[in-house]
Amino acid sequence: xxxxxxxxxxxxxxxxxxxxxxxxxxxxxxxxxxxxxxxxxxxxxxxxxxxxxxxxxxxxxxxxxxxxxxxxxxxxxxxxxxxxxxxxxxxxxxxxxxxxxxxxxxxxxxxxxxxxxxxxxxxxxxxxxxxxx
Amino acid sequence: xxxxxxxxxxxxxxxxxxxxxxxxxxxxxxxxxx
Numbered sequence: 001x002x003x004x005x006x007x008x009x010x011x012x013x014x015x016x017x018x019x020x021x022x023x024x025x026x027x028x029x030x031x032x033x034x035x036x037x038x039x040x041x042x043x044x045x046x047x048x049x050x051x052x053x054x055x056x057x058x059x060x061x062x063x064x065x066x067x068x069x070x071x072x073x074x075x076x077x078x079x080x081x082x083x084x085x086x087x088x089x090x091x092x093x094x095x096x097x098x099x100x101x102x103x104x105x106x107x108x109x110x111x112x113x114x115x116x117x118x119x120x121x122x123x124x125x126x127x128x129x130x131x132x133x
Numbered sequence: 134x135x136x137x138x139x140x141x142x143x144x145x146x147x148x149x150x151x152x153x154x155x156x157x158x159x160x161x162x163x164x165x166x167x
Contacts, residue, residue, distance in 0.1 A: 001163075025159045038159055048164035055158040073155040095154075 001045040008033055008041065034074035035102060050104045054114075057122060060092045069098060069114050078102060078114035091119045 005014045005023065010031025015024045023042070027033055039049040058071040060080075067080035067088060078100075080088065100114040 021163050023161045023163055025161065027156050027158065029155070029157075030153060031155050033156060035156065035159060038161060042161065042163060046165065050162040050164055052162070053160040054156055056154070056156045058154040071154050071156060073153060 001042060001047060004041050004045055005038065008037065030073075032073050032075070034071075034076050036076065039105075052102045053099070054102060055097070055099050057095065057097055059094045060088065060096050060098065060119060062089055062092050067092065067116075069100070069116070078112055081113055081115045088116050088119050093121070095122055096120065097122050 001023070002014045002016045005011055005025055010028050010033040012026045012028045014026075016022075017024075025038060035052055035054065038052075042049040056069075056071050056074075058069055058073075060067060060069050065079075066082055066085050068077055069080060070077040097118075097120050098114075099117045101117065102112050102114050105112045
């Protein structure tokens with residue numbers, strides 16, 4: 001499984017702990033790896049992926065029925081747990097750094113929901129700097 | 134000329150703001166590893 005994940009384009013490193021039943025995947029800047037692709041690779045190796053704790057950059061937007069976190073580079077989006085709406089609504093915006101827990105997709109809700117843990121603005125140093133023309 | 138300079142300046146300002154939206158770390162709990 002580690003080899004299969006490591007082969008994916010955009011994966012920087014993979015650590016698998018048999019004792020803890022966990023795989024930690026670190027990704028390269030500019031990758032387009034999705035959680036769905038990771039889950040699929042794990043499933044194809046005969047294991048069952050459960051919840052995922054993620055760190056990602058993306059957009060948090062207020063939508064009709066709550067909040068939605070989009071990782072546009074990976075083409076994935078998740079509805080935030082309703083309990084988080086009041087707490088995080090004022091932080092909604094683009095280009096945010098988010099940590100959260102995404103439960104294993106159930107049959108009815110393939111896209112899953114995210115339980116937001118932290119939401120912060122990316123630091124000014126992180127975008128590529130350019131010299132003035 | 135002045136308008137063109139203004140346009141270039143704002144374009145320069147906006148490019149670094151183009152967000153990179155991506156996962157940086159995924160910690161996946163896996164069943165069936167024992």
